[in-house]
Amino acid sequence: MNETRHHVTLTVNGVVREATVPGRRLLSDCLRHDLGLTGTHVGCEHGVCGACTVLLDGEPVRSCLTFAVTVDGHEITTVEGLARDGELSPVQRAFTECHALQCGFCTPGFLCTVTAFLRDNPAPTEEEALEAVAGNLCRCTGYQNILKAVHRAAEIQAEEGGA
Amino acid sequence: MKPPPFGYHGPATLGEALDVLAEAGPGGKVLAGGQSLIPLLNMRLAAPAHIVDVNRVPGLDGIEAGPSGVRVGALARHAAVERSPEAATAQPLLRQALRLVAHPVIRNRGTVVGSLVHADPAAEMPAVLALLGGSVRLASRGGEREVLAAEFFTGPMESALLPGELAVSAFFPALPPRSGTAFHEVARRHGDYAVAGVAAAVTLDEDFRIAAARVACVSVGPVPAVVDVTAACGPRPAASVGWETVVDAVRDRIEPEGDIHATADYRRHLTGVLAVRALRDAASAARGEES
Numbered sequence: 001m002n003e004t005r006h007h008v009t010l011t012v013n014g015v016v017r018e019a020t021v022p023g024r025r026l027l028s029d030c031l032r033h034d035l036g037l038t039g040t041h042v043g044c045e046h047g048v049c050g051a052c053t054v055l056l057d058g059e060p061v062r063s064c065l066t067f068a069v070t071v072d073g074h075e076i077t078t079v080e081g082l083a084r085d086g087e088l089s090p091v092q093r094a095f096t097e098c099h100a101l102q103c104g105f106c107t108p109g110f111l112c113t114v115t116a117f118l119r120d121n122p123a124p125t126e127e128e129a130l131e132a133v134a135g136n137l138c139r140c141t142g143y144q145n146i147l148k149a150v151h152r153a154a155e156i157q158a159e160e161g162g163a
Numbered sequence: 164m165k166p167p168p169f170g171y172h173g174p175a176t177l178g179e180a181l182d183v184l185a186e187a188g189p190g191g192k193v194l195a196g197g198q199s200l201i202p203l204l205n206m207r208l209a210a211p212a213h214i215v216d217v218n219r220v221p222g223l224d225g226i227e228a229g230p231s232g233v234r235v236g237a238l239a240r241h242a243a244v245e246r247s248p249e250a251a252t253a254q255p256l257l258r259q260a261l262r263l264v265a266h267p268v269i270r271n272r273g274t275v276v277g278s279l280v281h282a283d284p285a286a287e288m289p290a291v292l293a294l295l296g297g298s299v300r301l302a303s304r305g306g307e308r309e310v311l312a313a314e315f316f317t318g319p320m321e322s323a324l325l326p327g328e329l330a331v332s333a334f335f336p337a338l339p340p341r342s343g344t345a346f347h348e349v350a351r352r353h354g355d356y357a358v359a360g361v362a363a364a365v366t367l368d369e370d371f372r373i374a375a376a377r378v379a380c381v382s383v384g385p386v387p388a389v390v391d392v393t394a395a396c397g398p399r400p401a402a403s404v405g406w407e408t409v410v411d412a413v414r415d416r417i418e419p420e421g422d423i424h425a426t427a428d429y430r431r432h433l434t435g436v437l438a439v440r441a442l443r444d445a446a447s448a449a450r451g452e453e454s
Contacts, residue, residue, distance in 0.1 A: 003168050023171025023214065024204070045164055046202035047269060059242075059271045065201040066272065069171060070194070070218050113268060134353045135266025 008072040012037065013081025021068050028052040030068035031078060039079040041108050043137070050136030053109035054078050060116045079108035082115060090160065091115050094153035095146075102140035109136050114150055123154055166204035170213045177220050177302070180329060185304045187213040189326040194218070195237055198265070198273035199281045215329075223331060228253040232297070232336040237329070241270035241278070254335045255448070256295065256344035260287040260362060263346060266354040279315070280330045282322045285356040285382040287346065289316055293387040294362045294379035297335045301328040309334075316386040341367040341374075343448025345441045348381070349433055351424060357382050358425045359433040361413075363441035365401065367449045372398045376409075376445075378438050383419040383430050390416045392442070401446040409442060410435035 003022040010017050012035060019034040026045075031037045031054070043049035045064045052063040055077035082089040088096065091114050101107045110133060117124070117132040124132065129150040138146060172187075174180035184191045190212030194200055203209040217223060217237060224238035228249035235244055244250055245261040257275075264270055264278065264287050278288035279299055292299070292312040299315050301308050301324060315323050324330060338344070348360030360381040368374040373396040380388040395412040396404050419430035 004171065006171065022168065024166040024168055026165070026201075026205075029165070045205045047198060050266075050268065053268055056272075060268045061272045062198075062268060064205070065198055065269075067171075067194075067197070067201070067216070069173065070197070070216055131353075132267065135268050 006069045006072070008068050010035075010068070010071065010073075011075045013077055019068065023067065023069050025068045026064050027054070027066040027068045027071060027076070028063035031063060031076070034068075037078050037080055039108050041105055043105070043109075048137070049106070049109070050113065051106050051109040053112045053136065055112055055116055058116065058119075060113050077112070079111050082111055089115065090156035091118065091149075091153040094149040094156055098145045098149040098152050100141060100145040100149035101138075106136060106138045106140075110138070110146060114153060118150070118154055118157060122157060124150065164205050164207060166201065167207060167210045169204075169211055171216065172213060173216045173219055175219050177222070177329075177331070180215055180217050180220050181302060181304045181327075183213070183215050184329055185327045187215065187326075191215055191326065193280075193329055195277045196240065196273040197277075198269050199277065199283070217329065225332070226250055230337060232295075232334055233257060234332050234334045235275045236332050237274060237276045239275055241265075241273045241275060242267065244275050245270060253337050254295070254344075256291055256346065256362060256364065257335060259344060259346045260291045263287050263348055263357070263360070269354075276330050276333050279333055280322055280324055282316050282318075282320050282386070283356070284319050284385055284387065285360075287348070287357075287360065287362070287381065290360065290362045290379040290381045290387040291346075292333060292335065293389050294364055294377065295336050295338070297333060299324075299330050300332045300334070301325075302331045303328045307331070312387075313389075319385045338364060339366050341369075341371070341449050343445040343450070345444035345448065347437045347441045347444070349437065359383060359419070359430050359437060361434060361437040361441045363438065363445040365442060365445040365449045367401055367446070368398075370400070371402075371450060372400050373404060373446070374398070376442060378413060378441060380413065380417050380434050380438070383417040383434050385418075388417045392438075396442075401450060404446070406439040406442050409438060413438045 041051040043051035192211035194216040225236040227234045251258045348357035362379045366375040392409040395409040419427045421427040
């Protein structure tokens with residue numbers, strides 16, 4: 001079947017990118033296959049695991065539950081866009097310090113989710129942090145170190161003046 | 164898995180959207196938040212011929228709160244309604260229920276009206292609309308109609324929406340003074356669909372006796388089960404009601420089924436327990452107490 005293709009322009013990690021995709025192209029696949037940004041991982045493809053979480057105009061969303069054509073003209077931040085000038089972001093450093101990842105498959109989704117969460121809530125309680133990561137599945141760590149990393153990232157951000 | 168092929172339409176105005184839907188007929192499906200539709204497509208459980216993506220249609224993301232209630236537009240995300248202080252003041256049950264809808268990240272994209280049209284009997288929003296006696300506004304090329312919740316939910320994942328129609332908004336009425344609400348549910352995992360859940364609304368008279376009390380139960384029938392328990396509570400002062408007296412009234416009115424997650428008996432038991440908790444909290448809120 002010859003599917004109609006649609007031209008989409010996305011600003012991904014600050015860079016304007018273009019792709020021509022069928023209507024059914026998931027944003028996750030557009031990022032990975034059309035734009036070559038394989039940092040966004042695809043786990044379940046029905047919104048349960050959270051590995052594919054990216055920021056859409058700053059808000060975390062499941063890229064596997066979003067069509068690329070729907071977000072034509074919008075801004076996307078993926079895990080590749082979290083570091084600044086070659087330096088890992090506070091959330092990325094906290095995950096490294098606290099050993100909050102093992103196999104790393106779920107990590108891009110956690111990093112995007114936590115980055116947006118701490119922007120909105122820079123000093124979360126234990127319960128708020130737990131709620132924030134509850135929509136992302138990790139099968140290695142048992143979450144203890146991920147929760148430590150959320151709080152450590154909040155500390156780093158506070159020390160660096162919310163940078 | 165990946166969605167099956169479909170014709171994609173991205174109308175820029177409401178009129179254009181209704182034209183496309185009219186032409187697509189039964190093969191047309193509206194895409195708003197997509198948090199229920201896209202999983203169905205990815206798992207190939209649905210294969211609509213045409214997807215009408217309304218995300219570019221202006222004017223559909225409104226949240227209008229006033230003394231009479233809250234009108235929520237088709238593109239108002241769960242998160243936007245949950246965070247709206249005006250909506251929480253006009254109808255507190257919205258925020259109470261929205262906190263139980265999936266996970267925060269899903270709520271950033273999912274829409275309240277989409278949850279209603281999806282009409283999942285395990286979902287919170289249909290129960291809220293049914294409990295409050297709200298309505299859904301359906302637009303088509305021929306005009307608009309307002310359908311009451313009692314007529315809107317017609318079966319599991321089935322609503323009164325006809326081919327060619329777009330649900331443009333939903334209205335959640337406010338409750339009279341001295342009213343309170345609560346929502347309690349039990350899920351296997353935080354954020355999952357509820358094994359059972361109960362929304363409750365209680366209104367007191369001037370002497371703080373029960374004037375009206377009702378519950379809406381999820382996951383225990385094809386559509387949200389609304390049960391008026393005012394008679395079972397009697398016109399007693401809210402503080403002295405033995406809420407356990409309503410358990411049988413609720414359990415007799417639901418039709419739970421067993422599945423891999425829970426037996427029918429367990430769901431029936433759980434619904435009674437949750438009804439007591441929700442009614443007690445709703446009565447406390449009606450008396451102006453923090454629950």
